[in-house]
Structure formats: C-alpha cells, structure tokens
Amino acid sequence: MNAEDPVGIGPFRLIGRLGVGGMGRVFLARSAGGRTVAVKVVHAELAAQDEFRRRFAREVEALERVGGTGTAPVLGSDTTAASPWVAIGYVPGPSLRTVVGDEYGPLPPATVRALGAGLGKALDHIHRAGLVHRDLKPSNVLLTVDGPRIIDFGIARAVDTVTDGGLTSTGAVVGSPGFMSPEQVRGEKVGPASDVFCLGSVLAYAATGRSPFGTSDSGVHALMFRIANDDPDLTDVAPALTGLIRACLAKDPAARPTAAEIAETLPVADPWLPADVLARLGRHAARILEAEGTDDTGGPAYEPAGPGGTAYAPPGADRAAGDPTPGPSATGGTAAPAPAPAPEPPRARSRRRVLTAALATAAVAAAAGVGYAFWPLGGSGTPGGDGKPAGSSSAGSSSAASRPAGAVPAAFLGAWEGVLQGTPEHPRETVRIELSQGPAGSKAAVYTHVGDGRLCMGRSRLVSADEDKVVLGESTVTTSVPAQRCMAAAHQTLTLRSPEVLEWTSGAAKATFHKARTGSEILPAEYLGRWKMAPLVEGPEADRYTDEVTVAQGAVGAAVLRTLSVYPRTDEQGNTLLDAVNCTWTAILATTTPPYVTGPMTLEPGADPDCVRDDLGSYLVLTTYKGEKVFQVYPMTDTEPAEYRRAD
Structure with missing residues (x-):
C-alpha cells in the first residue's frame, strides 16, 4: 500500500494492493463481516471520460446479471462515484495461463x-x-x-x-x-x-x-x-x-x-x-488467511465514509503506525477518524510484512481482470521461493544470495540436447536448450526442436531457478521451417541429475538431456566440402543428372547443408526434354552431438516451380566403406539414407 492509497472504499477495509492495470488499481480488502474481496478502482483520467464510465457500468451490470455462478460475485459497487469502483468476491486461485504457462x-x-x-x-x-x-x-x-x-x-x-x-x-x-x-x-x-x-x-x-x-x-x-x-x-x-x-x-x-x-x-x-496444484492452492490460501487474520490494530482501520464514499489516508501518513488523522474522501467529505491504535504486537508486524511481500508477487496476475489470484512464482509461494520474502537469506545460502533472485545456477548454463523419439543413433525428434544468465522473467533460454516435419527455434522466459531445477514458461518463436508451422514451446522444466545430465519434462513428455557443445564451428573438418551421389541413370544421359551436397561450417541455427539436384524436365508422357530442372535446398543445423541433426530442407528463393521435396528433417553420418569415406543423409524416418562420396 502506498501513502496515497485509500484506507477503505465504501464499506470495505483495504489490506493491500493486488496490482495496477490499464483500467485501474485493484486492492485486496475485507468486508465488515470478514469476507475477502477484490476491489477495482478506476483510474482518475478514465473516470473523467463519459464513454469509459458507461463501459465500466456495463461491466458491473454484466457481473451482477450473471450472479456469481462460475464467476466472481459482485459484493458492492458505485459506478457514479468520483472514482468508480466494484468489489467482487476474491477468488483464491491461479489463472490457467499461470498454471500451464509458468508452474505446472x-x-x-x-x-x-x-x-x-x-x-x-x-x-x-x-x-x-x-x-x-x-x-x-x-x-x-x-x-x-x-x-x-x-x-x-x-x-x-x-x-x-x-x-x-x-x-x-x-x-x-x-x-x-x-x-x-x-x-x-x-x-x-x-x-x-x-x-x-x-x-x-x-x-x-x-x-x-x-x-x-x-x-x-x-x-x-x-x-x-x-x-x-x-x-x-x-x-x-x-x-x-x-x-x-x-x-x-x-x-x-x-x-x-x-x-x-x-x-x-x-x-x-x-x-x-493435479495433486501439485492442489497442494499449492492449500499453502497459499493458508498464507493469505494467516496474513490477514487480524489487522494491525485489532479492529477496523477506518470508519466507512458513507455509501459510495472512499476514505483516504493523508499524503505521507504513516500507515504502519495507524495514523488516525482523517483525509479528504473521494466524495468531498472527510473520513471519520479511526480509533487510536494500540502498540503493534510483533506478530501483527510479521503478518503485515508477509502479506506485503506476497501481494507484490501477485501484481501482474491481479491486473488482468476483476477476479484475482494469489499465485507467486517462487517455489514455496513467496518471491524468494523458499518461504521467505524476497531478499531474505539464511546461513548456508551464500551461493544463492550471491546472484540475482531467479538467476540461472552455473551448473545449468550452456547447451543441453536430448532425443524425444527414436534413439541417440537414429533420432526421430530432438530438442536442444541453451541457457544463458539472466533474472527471472528474461528470455534466458534458446530452444531448437526438430520433429513432425518442422524445425522450430525460439526463446523461452525464465520463470524460476534454484540449484536443482530451472522452470521455463512462455516462449516466442524466432525461426519456423516450413514458415509459420511452429507453435511456441510450452512450459518446460529442467531438473539437474549430474553435471552432465538433466531431466527435461513438458507436460507428459519426458527425456534425458546431456551436456552439449556451443560455438560457431560445430561440424568436424572431415564433414566439410562437396559430396556427390552416383548418377541415377546410366548411358549417354547420365551427365544430365546431378545430386550433390555441400557441407559448410556453422553454429546451431546456421544453414550448413546445401543440396543441389539437377535433372531433365519431362513431358506428360514421361519423355525427357532438352531443358532441365535445377533445384537447390538448404537445411539448418539443430544439434551439436553426433549424429548431427538438421531441419527440413528449404528451397532457395527463385527455385523452379517443379522442385518438390517432402523433407522431414535429417541427420548426418560419416562412415567408411571399403576404405572410402561415405557421407550419409538419413531422413528422420525408417528409410535408407542418401549416400554421397567426396567430390572435391
């Protein structure tokens, strides 16, 4: 609560600020009968607009018509006050977006x-x-x-x-x-x-x-x-x-x-x-009830200013000390003075501190609508994730205290790769995650996913991090092959098992990831250069057919594989014509662990319209046959590879 915040609105005593949105401020409050409510107060600049007042009145009328079944019930409102407000039943639960996108x-x-x-x-x-x-x-x-x-x-x-x-x-x-x-x-x-x-x-x-x-x-x-x-x-x-x-x-x-x-x-x-979500609900509900079980003075913090009235603390008032000095109300009146408070007992102060810290973490969710959830991102329901307010510390926690809250532990930094489908020797779907340092809320993770005929790259938001686990939330797609085929990655959890191994989960999907390389020169030198396939036909027209690949050096995300295919154009009867179809595709590197995975092929701009290729992504293998190096490009499916021999 700020000094300029009201101490009460209508018949409701305010406890803390839940958040501020584009429409107004939202407060956690208690009714005279002890019910917990969320009170939305419209911003002054919006309250001065007649059209916005009409919209706000429609919102309140809609809530009242619904009556609370499956929604948050209206417990009081005044849409004609100088600062229009509505009080609804406080909903003690997280949003679906928070649970799916950030927590579970x-x-x-x-x-x-x-x-x-x-x-x-x-x-x-x-x-x-x-x-x-x-x-x-x-x-x-x-x-x-x-x-x-x-x-x-x-x-x-x-x-x-x-x-x-x-x-x-x-x-x-x-x-x-x-x-x-x-x-x-x-x-x-x-x-x-x-x-x-x-x-x-x-x-x-x-x-x-x-x-x-x-x-x-x-x-x-x-x-x-x-x-x-x-x-x-x-x-x-x-x-x-x-x-x-x-x-x-x-x-x-x-x-x-x-x-x-x-x-x-x-x-x-x-x-x-799920049991994990229910357990969190119970813990947070208990924390709210304990924090607001009694007020700081053992009684009401103010007297209601009358119907539709809003009682304000005077600027600079010491709210923690319970300064009873009356201030101007939103309706031009003056709130009745509060009774002089007794000295604040230590437990009340503790509760106020816990509530203040806890409510601060709920501000973003609170600004989204008129029903609000107490659902911090920390592991134990507080900003620190350890049952203490942000910034608190204890003996034996120097490593956590030495970095910003939510920063990625050193053991997680770098790249990790795993196979979701198939085997490490014959992958069908792979994921790579590279973690960099950053605070909670930053896009500290870059992911690369190949499978289902597409390559998807993007950046994921860091939700939380401790010595054993990193949680990633909502993501942004940065690369999609084919174009516009990728969805943003879902919630992901990384649990450290050893310095070289971690467990990756996303919903029901699970995989074991291993430490992987980073850098701009991933492929071995013996892979690089031009490789050519034997002609598909024999005879005088054999030289009209060309199938070759060129492998270049690069980092994950770079187009390292270039495929050239040239063959005669044919008529409707299958007869070869004099001109040729010339097709060039490129593929992006997706992993740094052999066999090296690439995404689906992409036709280069200006390609011949007859160039058609159904590509599911590939992995690259270099082997030896009868003393000769053979470069193999395996489709990520159960078929034989395309084989090329050195052309340089």
Whole structure:
C-alpha cells in the first residue's frame, strides 16, 4: 500500500494492493463481516471520460446479471462515484495461463475434461443471463479447489447487441486474437456459440500449453486468418479430448455443441486438479488467511465514509503506525477518524510484512481482470521461493544470495540436447536448450526442436531457478521451417541429475538431456566440402543428372547443408526434354552431438516451380566403406539414407 492509497472504499477495509492495470488499481480488502474481496478502482483520467464510465457500468451490470455462478460475485459497487469502483468476491486461485504457462505445464486429460465441464456450466449460466463473454482465454480462467471461475467481463455484451463481432467501429480488435472465434475475426455478429469456440481453444491450450492456431509472432492478421480458415493443430492433444475440442472449434457456429451440452456430457474427477496444484492452492490460501487474520490494530482501520464514499489516508501518513488523522474522501467529505491504535504486537508486524511481500508477487496476475489470484512464482509461494520474502537469506545460502533472485545456477548454463523419439543413433525428434544468465522473467533460454516435419527455434522466459531445477514458461518463436508451422514451446522444466545430465519434462513428455557443445564451428573438418551421389541413370544421359551436397561450417541455427539436384524436365508422357530442372535446398543445423541433426530442407528463393521435396528433417553420418569415406543423409524416418562420396 502506498501513502496515497485509500484506507477503505465504501464499506470495505483495504489490506493491500493486488496490482495496477490499464483500467485501474485493484486492492485486496475485507468486508465488515470478514469476507475477502477484490476491489477495482478506476483510474482518475478514465473516470473523467463519459464513454469509459458507461463501459465500466456495463461491466458491473454484466457481473451482477450473471450472479456469481462460475464467476466472481459482485459484493458492492458505485459506478457514479468520483472514482468508480466494484468489489467482487476474491477468488483464491491461479489463472490457467499461470498454471500451464509458468508452474505446472499441460494438464492431464481428466483435469481438462473437468475444466471443460466447469467452464461449460459457467458459460451456460452466462448465456442464460443473456450475455456473451467475448474474451474467454487462459488468463481469464481462475482455478480453484471447487472448479474453474471465469473473470473479466469488460467486453461482455448482451446477446441482442453484439453485432460488431470482433471489431470496433475503428477496426480495433475486441478480444484476444489467439482465442477469438471465426465470427469475431471476420467482424460478424457473435452469439453464445462464439464463446464455445473460444472454450475449445482454451481446452487445447490446457492440454498442450499452446494455442491451437499458433501465436501472433507472424503477425496478428496471419493468426486471425488461421482461425478463420485453417484446421486447428491438435497434434499433442490426448485422443480422449480431440473429439470434444474439434467439435468446439467447428468453423460453422451451428455445428458446435452448446455450453450446456458440454457441461452435461463431460465427467468431473474428484479431486479435479493435479495433486501439485492442489497442494499449492492449500499453502497459499493458508498464507493469505494467516496474513490477514487480524489487522494491525485489532479492529477496523477506518470508519466507512458513507455509501459510495472512499476514505483516504493523508499524503505521507504513516500507515504502519495507524495514523488516525482523517483525509479528504473521494466524495468531498472527510473520513471519520479511526480509533487510536494500540502498540503493534510483533506478530501483527510479521503478518503485515508477509502479506506485503506476497501481494507484490501477485501484481501482474491481479491486473488482468476483476477476479484475482494469489499465485507467486517462487517455489514455496513467496518471491524468494523458499518461504521467505524476497531478499531474505539464511546461513548456508551464500551461493544463492550471491546472484540475482531467479538467476540461472552455473551448473545449468550452456547447451543441453536430448532425443524425444527414436534413439541417440537414429533420432526421430530432438530438442536442444541453451541457457544463458539472466533474472527471472528474461528470455534466458534458446530452444531448437526438430520433429513432425518442422524445425522450430525460439526463446523461452525464465520463470524460476534454484540449484536443482530451472522452470521455463512462455516462449516466442524466432525461426519456423516450413514458415509459420511452429507453435511456441510450452512450459518446460529442467531438473539437474549430474553435471552432465538433466531431466527435461513438458507436460507428459519426458527425456534425458546431456551436456552439449556451443560455438560457431560445430561440424568436424572431415564433414566439410562437396559430396556427390552416383548418377541415377546410366548411358549417354547420365551427365544430365546431378545430386550433390555441400557441407559448410556453422553454429546451431546456421544453414550448413546445401543440396543441389539437377535433372531433365519431362513431358506428360514421361519423355525427357532438352531443358532441365535445377533445384537447390538448404537445411539448418539443430544439434551439436553426433549424429548431427538438421531441419527440413528449404528451397532457395527463385527455385523452379517443379522442385518438390517432402523433407522431414535429417541427420548426418560419416562412415567408411571399403576404405572410402561415405557421407550419409538419413531422413528422420525408417528409410535408407542418401549416400554421397567426396567430390572435391
């Protein structure tokens, strides 16, 4: 809490600041009866705009119409006050985006089914109230012990008024591009079926850690085009979920199930959340209750300023000491003086410090909507990840204290590589992660993934790090081969097993990674140069056929393999013509451990339109046959390699 923050709003006593967003400030508060609430107060500059006041009033009215089923209930509001505000029930749970993107990773199928049932029930209630949410996305879904809750009705509208789809009159997008429906991106009239499409995208995200239509790395318009026209990528979705998700993601709104049908048909496991998530929920709920169990003075910190009133502490007031001096209220009145506080006992001070540190970590999540979660990123629920506030230390922790909070331990720095499918000798899918130093929140990891006919490179955000484990969250795609085929990498966890070995997990996927090389000269010198394949035909036309590769030196991410293929053009009857097809492809190096993996081939610009190649990625092997070096390019599938001999 800052000196300029109010001590109370309406009948609610403020405890701490949850966060600040583009719309306003959000505070954690208690009602006179002891209920924990989240209070959103609109920024003064926005409160001065009549149009924004009308929008805020619509948001509050939408929340009141829904009534709290599957959402956060409205417990008080004043949309006409000098500083408009709304108080809703505090939801003690993290957002789906936080759990999947930062903490746990993709959720198991039973949890995703239960999530679908809970969200279906909440959406059905919203639709029965005559509303369309229009912005269902992972950050607007909170996970609690009793089920999911939908928050943020800032752009929710009555069904009979939603005629602008996903665009405003100025052409600005209304909604979140990665989680919009085709009707929204086309600017068409939307109805309850639009929320169901968004629900399908949310469930796909919960199951895989990524949007089924990719990210906006290639541009928002390209993403919206894929939503409107392309099939969703459900590659990593469990078979038990694909039918439901695909039905929700039907392009035709009439072909989608209703929210009620989803709620009625999906089973709900008990408990519905994984044990690790439930344990964190319990710990954080207990911490909140302990921290705010009593206030610093043993009684109310202020007297309500009257209906719609907001009581403020005077500038510079010593809030920790409980200065009773009244200050001006938002309505022009003066808050009644608070009773003089008794000396603050040591336990109350401790609780205030714990709450202040804990609330600071929740600020980002709190600014996202009107229901808010206490879900710090630290391993034990506090900024330090060890049960103590950030900056605290204890004996025996000098190594952790000597580096910035969240910095990568030296043992993790460098590159690591592993095989997800296949064997080390015959890989079918590989991942490489290179970690550099950086604080929590930085894009400190570069990943390279080859498999499923694509090479994907990107940067992942460092969520947390300790001596044994590094957690990576949301990612940004930097390279995609073929273009626009890659999704951002999901949540990843690296657990150190020895100085040379770590365990990699991402949802249900697991692999053993080994320390790998870095640098700009990865390939052995004997690989470099030009290699040529024996002619495919014999006779006078043999010299019209050329198949050769050139291997160059480079780092991971560099195009080190160049393939040249020349052959006669043929007519429709298969007869050879005088002119030739000349094709050149390149491939990017993806690993530094033999056999060296490269991504799918990419045609060089200006290639002949007859050049066609179905490439799945390759790995390079140099062997000896009858005393002669043979360069082999193995496709990442069960077929024989292409073999080349030295041409230099």
